[in-house]
Amino acid sequence: MIVYGVALLSGCLILGMIIGEALGAALNVDANVGGVGIAMIFLVLAGNSEKFRSLTQDAAGSGIKFWSAMYIPIVVAMAARQDVAGATEGGLLAIVAGVAAVTVSFALVPILSKIGKKSATEEN
């Protein structure tokens, strides 16, 4: 049943969001701390586990794959509802701050990726 996979996906998101909200409350932060990331870990665990086979194989699996494939269309819709006009109205300061933060962060990707490779080879 396709809906089994969709329900598993929904369950993972709801559980992740609850944990993310609880983490936020525990840390006294007005934000959801990693709810989506935690939900993703649940789905990875379920997908790699024998116990959840009936919820992730065959038709049930295609219920999850459908939403995974809808990701790009949803992102296109998300782009179309951004406050782009507001971003340009912020003036020079907002543009300089945003551009500078992105440029420096881009430059750090290869440097930090090396740490990842090093720690991975050490473990092996």
Added chain:
Amino acid sequence: MDIIETVFVRNNLVVAFAVVGVTIWISYLLADKLTAGRIHGSAIAIALGLIAAYFGGVATGGRTGVADFALLGGIGLMGGGMMRDFAIVATAFGVQLSELKKAGLAGIISIFAGVIVSFVVGAAVAILFGYTDAAAITTIGSGAVTYIVGPVTGEAIGASDTVITLSVAAGLVKSILVMIGTPLVAKYIGLNNPQSAMVFGGLMGTTSGVAAGLAATDPKLVPYGAMTATFYTGVGCLLGPSVLFFLVSTIY
């Protein structure tokens, strides 16, 4: 006309599916015919979405791009946080646990490094523009983290409304730039494997930016980048009004 409007408004989510479908079809056609596949179709679709959002915002004066047109209200639901998070989680289906473990440490480091670096850069720009009070500098720095961290921090430490608005704008610029820039720089920063995607997500942090940027680069990398990115805003909200504000106030 009334009949069409009624049907469009009543079925706004269905209209959104159709509009986005046509947009993507045109984008892939353009990518194929004009750029011979060098630019990803989804990158063009996302760029078209952003351009449409700009004109939507200018025309309606609203805050949600084309979704402020009554006929396209469904875009707001389809591209809203709930659907975005649902689809992001779905992309994790098929991810191997071992890949996550490999980049675990670098991923965690990148989240903290990303928040601190963006904050420092944003705060430095605020100082360059002549701000001298700690609350304003901290708030603008937090805006450079993400457009959620900016107002959360600003409200917590009592920054002015103008400064909070500026911080949101800085965060929006960042998010949009990550959407457009990622496919262009991917080759030069080694963004072609799950490990570097996790580091990338942690460093950039803006969930919308990372989600769209990676989708336009290589959809297979999306779950890895998204996973770390979703912790970023939380860490930013944690550090902004506390440690980072404290550090800025000792200087100013």
